[in-house]
Amino acid sequence: MTRFAMVIDLKKCISCYACMIACKQEHFIPPGLFWNRLLISETGEYPRVTRWTYPVLCNHCKEAACVDVCPTGASRRRPDGIVMIDADKCTGCEYCVIACPYQQRTFYGDDKGEYFPGQGLTEYEIIGKKLYPFQSGTVTKCNFCAERIDAGTKKGLKPGIDRAATPACVITCPPKARHFGDLDDPESNVARLVRARKGRPLRPESGTDPSVFYID
Amino acid sequence: MKPYEWMVTYTPQTVWIERKGVLIWLSLYAGVLGGGTYLASLYFGSLHGMILGWLVILLIKSGLHLAHAKRPGRLWRMVLRPQTSWISRGLILTGLFIVFGALQIAASMRAPGSGAELFFMIAAGICAFGVIVYSGFTMSSVGGIPFWNSALLPTLFLLWAVLTGVVVVTAMGGARVETAALDILVLLVASMFLIVTYLSVAAYGEPVMKESAKAVMKGRMAPVFFIGVVLVGTVIPLVTSFCGYRAGMLPVSLSFVLVFCTIVGGLSLTYAALKAGLYSPLSPGGR
Numbered sequence: 042m043t044r045f046a047m048v049i050d051l052k053k054c055i056s057c058y059a060c061m062i063a064c065k066q067e068h069f070i071p072p073g074l075f076w077n078r079l080l081i082s083e084t085g086e087y088p089r090v091t092r093w094t095y096p097v098l099c100n101h102c103k104e105a106a107c108v109d110v111c112p113t114g115a116s117r118r119r120p121d122g123i124v125m126i127d128a129d130k131c132t133g134c135e136y137c138v139i140a141c142p143y144q145q146r147t148f149y150g151d152d153k154g155e156y157f158p159g160q161g162l163t164e165y166e167i168i169g170k171k172l173y174p175f176q177s178g179t180v181t182k183c184n185f186c187a188e189r190i191d192a193g194t195k196k197g198l199k200p201g202i203d204r205a206a207t208p209a210c211v212i213t214c215p216p217k218a219r220h221f222g223d224l225d226d227p228e229s230n231v232a233r234l235v236r237a238r239k240g241r242p243l244r245p246e247s248g249t250d251p252s253v254f255y256i257d
Numbered sequence: 258m259k260p261y262e263w264m265v266t267y268t269p270q271t272v273w274i275e276r277k278g279v280l281i282w283l284s285l286y287a288g289v290l291g292g293g294t295y296l297a298s299l300y301f302g303s304l305h306g307m308i309l310g311w312l313v314i315l316l317i318k319s320g321l322h323l324a325h326a327k328r329p330g331r332l333w334r335m336v337l338r339p340q341t342s343w344i345s346r347g348l349i350l351t352g353l354f355i356v357f358g359a360l361q362i363a364a365s366m367r368a369p370g371s372g373a374e375l376f377f378m379i380a381a382g383i384c385a386f387g388v389i390v391y392s393g394f395t396m397s398s399v400g401g402i403p404f405w406n407s408a409l410l411p412t413l414f415l416l417w418a419v420l421t422g423v424v425v426v427t428a429m430g431g432a433r434v435e436t437a438a439l440d441i442l443v444l445l446v447a448s449m450f451l452i453v454t455y456l457s458v459a460a461y462g463e464p465v466m467k468e469s470a471k472a473v474m475k476g477r478m479a480p481v482f483f484i485g486v487v488l489v490g491t492v493i494p495l496v497t498s499f500c501g502y503r504a505g506m507l508p509v510s511l512s513f514v515l516v517f518c519t520i521v522g523g524l525s526l527t528y529a530a531l532k533a534g535l536y537s538p539l540s541p542g543g544r
Contacts, residue, residue, distance in 0.1 A: 081540075082538075
C-alpha cells in the first residue's frame, strides 16, 4: 500500500512563508483562505527566549476525524492516504471543521472576494476561477497537491522524487525543509527521515495517526 | 483572537456559536426542548404536550437547520453516513420522530387506546430520546475539543430535556402539581449534581479542559453560567418548585416563570458549553 506523507525539518525552516504562497498560487486559493500556514510562537523570557516555527497543513490522518464525522461522504480517504473533499457532495455543515483537532479545514463562504477589493478580479483570479473553481458554501483544505501527484504518476513519475509529481510547497521550500514520499515504503526519503530522526506528528494523543511529521 | 494567536494559544471554536453558527446552538437546544416536552408528555399522558413537543422539533429545530444550511439542495445527502456521523444519525432520528410523532398524534385523536397509538407512541418516544441525546453526542464525539469529549454531556442534555419537559407539561396543566413539583425538584438537584461533576472533571483534567472550565466559572462565560444556568436556571426554579411542593399547588403565573427559567437555563447551559470549547495549541510554545 501507498501512504503519502510529509516530513518537515524544523531546523531548516526559515519562516519565509514561501510554502504558503506557493500553495495559494498552485490552487488559486481565494483571499482569506489558507491551506498552508506558519505558526510562530515564543516561550521563555528575555534573554532566554525560544522561538518556535511550525508550518502546518492538513495532516491527512490515517484515522481522520473529519472523514468519520462527515454526514455526506464528501470527505474521504483515498487508498494512497490523501484525505480529499468532494465539493459537489459537501453541504457546508462544518462538522469536519469542528472535528479536526488541527483546525486545518476552512469554510469557503464568500465567492465575491477579490484580492484587491473594489478593483475587480485580476487576470490571475479570473484564470483561477476557471481552472480551480471553489464552490462557495463548502469546506476546503490542503489536498497534498493530489492533481500534481495524479498527473505525475500517470506519466510514470515518482512523487517526492520528481518535481512534477510533488506538492508545490515541497518543491518551493528554499531551504528544502519539506520532504514528501511514501511512508509505507521503508526505503523512501520520508520513511528514512522519520526512522533516523525520530519524526513525530503534531499532537499524537489525538489518536488520528497523522501523515505529517516534524523533525528537529 | 489575533491571527497570530490562532492555534498558538488555546483557540476557541467559533463555527457553532458565532455568526450563522448561532442557529446551530438554537437548533441543538430546540431538540432538547422538543424531545424533552414530548417524553414528559408521554409520561404524564398529555396530548397537548406531545403536540407542542412535536411542533417544536418540526418547526423550530428543523427550521433552524434549514436556515443554517449553506447548500439546502444537498441536505438530503446528510443522512448517508449514519455508521460514523452523529449528524446523519440525528437527522434520521429527527425525520423519524416527525413521521412517527404525526402518526401517534393522529392515532391519539382518532383511535385513542388502540394498538396503533401504542406502537407509534413507543416509536416516537424512542426517536424523541434519540433527538435529545444526539445533540449531546454530536458535541461529545469531537475529540479535538476535550471539554466536550465527555459522556456526561449527553446525560446532562437528557436530564435537562426531561426537566424542561416536566415543567412545560405542568404549566400546560398536563400533570398534577403535587407529583410534578417533586419530579422537578429531583430533576433540578440531579442536574445541579451533574453540572458540578462535569465541571469538576474538566477542572481536574488536561490543561485545555482546565482552561475551558476556567472560562465557564471565572472567565468570559462566567456571567452566562452564574446568571443564566445557576441563578435563573437552577436556584429560582428550585425555590419555586419547593414552594409549590410544600403548598401542593403552583399558580399559573409561577408555572410560567418556571418554564421561562428552565428554558433560559438550558439555553445558557448549551451556549456556555459551546462557547467554552477550546482546541489545544499546536506549537509547544502554546500556553
